[in-house]
Amino acid sequence: MHKIEVDAKIDVLSLNKRYAKENREFFRKNNILVINVMGAIGSGKTLLIEKTIDSLGYKIGAILGDVVCKADYDRISKHKVKAKAINTGKECHLDAHLVNHVIDEFDDVDILFIENVGNLICPVDFDLGEDIRVVMVSVTEGDDVVAKHPEIFRIADVIIINKVGLAKFVGANVEKMFNDAKDLNPKAKIIRMDLKEGIGFDEWLDLVNSYVSRHNREG
Amino acid sequence: MHKIEVDAKIDVLSLNKRYAKENREFFRKNNILVINVMGAIGSGKTLLIEKTIDSLGYKIGAILGDVVCKADYDRISKHKVKAKAINTGKECHLDAHLVNHVIDEFDDVDILFIENVGNLICPVDFDLGEDIRVVMVSVTEGDDVVAKHPEIFRIADVIIINKVGLAKFVGANVEKMFNDAKDLNPKAKIIRMDLKEGIGFDEWLDLVNSYVSRHNREG
Numbered sequence: 001m002h003k004i005e006v007d008a009k010i011d012v013l014s015l016n017k018r019y020a021k022e023n024r025e026f027f028r029k030n031n032i033l034v035i036n037v038m039g040a041i042g043s044g045k046t047l048l049i050e051k052t053i054d055s056l057g058y059k060i061g062a063i064l065g066d067v068v069c070k071a072d073y074d075r076i077s078k079h080k081v082k083a084k085a086i087n088t089g090k091e092c093h094l095d096a097h098l099v100n101h102v103i104d105e106f107d108d109v110d111i112l113f114i115e116n117v118g119n120l121i122c123p124v125d126f127d128l129g130e131d132i133r134v135v136m137v138s139v140t141e142g143d144d145v146v147a148k149h150p151e152i153f154r155i156a157d158v159i160i161i162n163k164v165g166l167a168k169f170v171g172a173n174v175e176k177m178f179n180d181a182k183d184l185n186p187k188a189k190i191i192r193m194d195l196k197e198g199i200g201f202d203e204w205l206d207l208v209n210s211y212v213s214r215h216n217r218e219g
Numbered sequence: 220m221h222k223i224e225v226d227a228k229i230d231v232l233s234l235n236k237r238y239a240k241e242n243r244e245f246f247r248k249n250n251i252l253v254i255n256v257m258g259a260i261g262s263g264k265t266l267l268i269e270k271t272i273d274s275l276g277y278k279i280g281a282i283l284g285d286v287v288c289k290a291d292y293d294r295i296s297k298h299k300v301k302a303k304a305i306n307t308g309k310e311c312h313l314d315a316h317l318v319n320h321v322i323d324e325f326d327d328v329d330i331l332f333i334e335n336v337g338n339l340i341c342p343v344d345f346d347l348g349e350d351i352r353v354v355m356v357s358v359t360e361g362d363d364v365v366a367k368h369p370e371i372f373r374i375a376d377v378i379i380i381n382k383v384g385l386a387k388f389v390g391a392n393v394e395k396m397f398n399d400a401k402d403l404n405p406k407a408k409i410i411r412m413d414l415k416e417g418i419g420f421d422e423w424l425d426l427v428n429s430y431v432s433r434h435n436r437e438g
Contacts, residue, residue, distance in 0.1 A: 040260045041339060041367075042360030067340055067370075071363050090370065092311055092340040118367075119338040120260060121286055121311040140359035140385070141261030144290050148260075148337075151286075151309065166359070169388055171415075196390075 012095075016126055019096035023129025026103055027112070033215045034112045035208075036128050038152060039136030040145070041118035044162040046072045047195050048136065048204070049113045053079045055205055058212065061109035063102060065094040065117045072115060082106060092122035099128045111212065120149040132211055138163040139172035146180035153184045158191065158207065165194040231314075235345055238315035242348025245322055246331070252434045253331045254427075255347050257371060258355030259364070260337035263381040265291045266414050267355065267423070268332045272298045274424055277431065280328035282321060284313040284336045291334060301325060311341035318347045330431065339368040351430055357382040358391035365399040372403040377410065377426065384413040 027034050037045045046064070053060050053076070061082040064072040073085035084102045086094060094116050106112050114130060116123045120137070135156040137145050140163055146153055153159060159181045167174050174192060181190050189207060193200030246253050256264045265283070272279050272295070280301040283291040292304035303321045305313060313335050325331050333349060335342045339356070354375040356364050359382055365372055372378060378400045386393050393411060400409050408426060412419030 040337075040360075041364055042259075066367060069367055071367060090340065090343070092338065117340070118259075119311065119340060121309065121336070121338060122341070124309070138359070140357070140382075140389070141259075145260055148285060148288055148290060163359075163389075166385070166388060169385060170359075170382075 020127040020129045030107045034130040035132045036114045036130035037134045038116040038123045043136045043138045058110035061106040062113045124151045134158040136160040139167045143172040162193045165197045238319045239346040239348045249326045253349040254351045255333045255349035256353045257335040257342045262355045262357045277329035280325040281332045343370045353377040355379040358386045362391040381412045384416045
């Protein structure tokens with residue numbers, strides 16, 4: 001959680017690496033596509049997972065990370081999929097060990113979503129064993145939010161700029177956000193989205209479908 | 220930044236405590252009211268500080284914490300006040316030591332604002348030597364944002380629920396947020412605000428004035 005001596009940090013990260021490897025072996029053995037969804041508070045992570053569950057025919061599971069309480073878990077559970085909450089206490093990110101504790105319950109799903117704790121800083125260093133990293137921001141966070149958090153956008157496979165329908169109300173420049181993302185990470189797929197207005201969601205579903213196909217081919 | 224062994228954590232926190240005490244002595248000696256402004260990304264922290272600088276006759280200084288870049292610093296500097304950026308690198312909060320490095324430059328101000336790094340988790344444990352703790356959220360973060368981050372609201376003197384004018388567009392229940400804050404911290408002053416529409420700002424200025432008066436009396 002907090003600034004620590006270098007030695008301690010290395011230990012934490014090498015321990016994480018070991019568990020991430022173990023998780024990845026488990027997911028591969030059971031042919032599960034794992035998507036780590038990161039992003040700030042209120043950027044729309046839970047709603048993205050809910051709508052994806054309702055729109056795709058795959059067997060989906062979800063791990064919901066949060067500092068306290070099970071609000072996101074309650075929302076996902078209503079969609080009749082296997083879900084598990086991980087409360088991190090004071091920790092600002094999930095780690096591979098915490099995830100490792102619960103993955104056994106998901107051995108029969110096609111896609112496992114892992115919703116990380118809501119912030120754009122701490123999840124960066126922690127590989128959870130996932131295949132795909134999604135970083136989600138919303139225009140209401142200010143159109144400088146991408147430029148201000150370069151590390152997390154650099155490690156993303158998919159960058160979602162959500163709530164574009166609200167840009168005019170909050171005076172945010174969506175194209176600046178798009179270009180900042182593109183500059184930081186030219187390889188990432190960048191989607192302009194508004195989940196409440198349905199913008200960009202089909203593009204997201206197509207992408208998930210393509211990941212599943214590729215995953216099954218390479219499986 | 221990340222989960223660490225208990226021993227290391229205790230060391231970090233006792234070191235922080237020592238520097239916080241030193242900062243507090245410096246601020247007291249120079250009769251400076253110090254306000255630590257915490258809150259998620261895009262909640263409106265920088266704008267609050269900018270508008271306060273423009274509205275009050277005090278000599279104001281500002282320390283702007285961010286993981287990288289100086290965007291907030293650039294915004295504040297335009298208001299012709301003494302400002303200093305602290306880039307925390309990968310750290311998700313300011314600590315008393317980082318603040319200690321720069322306070323000498325602010326020995327002649329009446330009010331020093333410290334804008335913390337944008338998230339609702341990590342700044343909780345780190346006393347910077349401030350007098351007043353402000354926690355700022357916006358309705359666009361979702362109306363469950365208060366209930367989901369109890370720790371930071373419990374340590375607040377002032378809780379600001381910003382962007383209430385957008386509540387209707389994002390389907391947020393401001394009263395739920397207000398009541399969640401009240402439940403967590405009955406002693407805190409809670410302000411419903413919309414900085415762009417001018418809502419709640421006078422209430423905030425009155426509060427800052429009352430803090431300055433009290434501070435000078437007790438000085």
